[in-house]
Amino acid sequence: MIRVLKFQIVISVIACLLLWFYGPHYAMGSFLSGVLVVAGNFILLATSWKLIFSKKLIAVSVLIIVFKYAILGIIVYRLVKASWMLPIWFSAGVTSMMISALIYGLTLDYFKEE
Numbered sequence: 001m002i003r004v005l006k007f008q009i010v011i012s013v014i015a016c017l018l019l020w021f022y023g024p025h026y027a028m029g030s031f032l033s034g035v036l037v038v039a040g041n042f043i044l045l046a047t048s049w050k051l052i053f054s055k056k057l058i059a060v061s062v063l064i065i066v067f068k069y070a071i072l073g074i075i076v077y078r079l080v081k082a083s084w085m086l087p088i089w090f091s092a093g094v095t096s097m098m099i100s101a102l103i104y105g106l107t108l109d110y111f112k113e114e
Helices: 002-022 027-053 058-081 085-105
Strands: none
Touching: 002 027, 002 085, 027 058, 027 085, 058 085
């Protein structure tokens, strides 16, 4: 999980710098909003699955999962309705997590000899 988040941070910083200098007005804010929403969702999901698999606090972890999606839906709805939000750049920010996961998967060393 930490390695995926590191790739996410690198991709986000590079993209935000490029959007700051070359992108349209409000593009960086929209992109960064998408990045923060998906990164927060990823962290909460990993935390709740860790609690479930450790068989500790199952009720709390299920509660986190259920309410997380309700809160996530409200946040995304409010962000998309904001006057400064550019939906295409918000979607690009959300997609950056998938790119980070793809890079993580491609950099795994499956044939490592021990």
